[in-house]
Amino acid sequence: MTKPLRTTRADYAHFLAISTRWSDNDVYGHINNVVYYSYFDTVVNEYLLRAGVLDFSEGETIGLVVETRCNFFAPVVFPEPIEAGLRVERLGNTSVRYEVAIFAQGADEAAAQGHFVHVYVDRVTRRPVPLPAPLVAALKPLVTLVTG
Known part of the structure; x- marks a missing residue:
């Protein structure tokens, strides 16, 4: 498996500042690998909430994570902001x-x-459903041409 090319800030449309926490570090002195998935979840859900397209308690549709991946290039350490x-x-x-x-x-x-x-998916049946139009409209500004 080939490691992807390292991306830069110019490759992304939205940014969220996140404070690292003492508990994010592991015994090896850097942010533990599993914490990165929490950061991923945080930036996506922050964007969806602010765009008004995520109602995690009452919405008819919910997004289920079915695939994840993370590649690491350089360590990050508490208390470094990210x-x-x-x-x-x-x-x-x-x-x-x-x-x-x-x-x-x-x-x-x-x-x-x-x-x-x-x-x-539909909240009740858990069967896939078409993306709601407001969600599509909120996500279109984030669609970028990926070249790597």
């Missing part, structure tokens, strides 16, 4: 592939980058 960059690589009929990069504050190259795929 920024999560977000873009949409693919906007399908029932799914979205979000791509996220984690940047040390002020750094141009990603310390880590990856993706996760949400399949949107």
